[in-house]
Amino acid sequence: MHAPATTTARAAALSLSVIGLASGVLTFASTLVPSAPGLDLVAVRWVALATLLVAAAVAALPWRRVPVRWTLLLVPVGMLLIGVHNYLAAADAYRYGAFFLLLFVWVGLWHPRGTATALSPLAAVAYVVPLVAGSAPGHAPWTVTYALPLYVVTGEVIAWRSARLHEALRRLDDLARTDPLTGLANRTVLDAAGRGGPGGGALLYLDVDRFKQVNDSYGHQRGDAVLRAVAAALRAAVREGDVPVRIAGDEFAVLLRGPLTAAEADAVAGRIGAGLGRLDVDGLTVTTSMGVAWCAGDGVERLLARADRAMYAAKDAGGARLVISAPRAAPGPG
Structure with a gap:
């Protein structure tokens, strides 16, 4: 389905690092515009800095030496940062749910079908707990009932398309390297x-x-x-x-x-x-x-x-x- 080469793990980690860097910059930028009451601007800026540092550390790790599945260890880290961000940012599920969507898009791009579904319980906890513990309105935690299925479906659809693309590329590579009459290499x-x-x-x-x-x-x-x-x-x-x-x-x-x-x-x-x-x-x-x-x-x-x-x-x-x-x-x- 997905190429097992260790270079793929590096590409996957670097792509998530780019998402982290962009998220850190956007998080910091969100403190410069009018925000919801109760937003702790200083704390959110610390979260933005932590996100940038984690993204930089991810880019620096020796991913060439490990299988691509090891990059899934980064998902809980990402969800923890999103959860802390949401808690500090006045527990606004609508505003910060997009970060979860980005994470599931990444999962779909680099990991097999079923991975997004397997991660859904962890995502539900990371989504709901900040809303319950924070100052979110009473209806906010219930947004998980439609937000989480959207994330999972997005991840699974992208994983399905990625698998089809990898299979097509593999077949093209086989055709380019194989003699069609005898089946030997060319x-x-x-x-x-x-x-x-x-x-x-x-x-x-x-x-x-x-x-x-x-x-x-x-x-x-x-x-x-x-x-x-x-x-x-x-x-x-x-x-x-x-x-x-x-x-x-x-x-x-x-x-x-x-x-x-x-x-x-x-x-x-x-x-x-x-x-x-x-x-x-x-x-x-x-x-x-x-x-x-x-x-x-x-x-x-x-x-x-x-x-x-x-x-x-x-x-x-x-x-x-x-x-x-x-x-x-x-x-x-x-």
């Missing part, structure tokens, strides 16, 4: 995953032998079935953390994550080669030519070029084989 993912080299790993590059003949003789539907079968075999053969990718057409690659010893890399490449050795696709035998380039501090482009040359060497040798390109990665520990 070249964009390979570039991102291998930026700076795969850390002592290797890159395997493979091409389906005589794929054009398959398309010409059996049609593109059979050709698509072959590509899907190759993709499935790659998924089954790679280790967790390796990145199988469809480059284009009948060309595939696998970024083998390091660190790997030469023996480990040989074993992984051999397992992939065995899985793709002779695929049977609806009675059609399919073979692949593969080239492997061990990481030697190269980026993806140079790795691809070396692995591509090794793959074409395999094709020139008759196909259905694996050719290793030097240099190998330096052996790792053990």
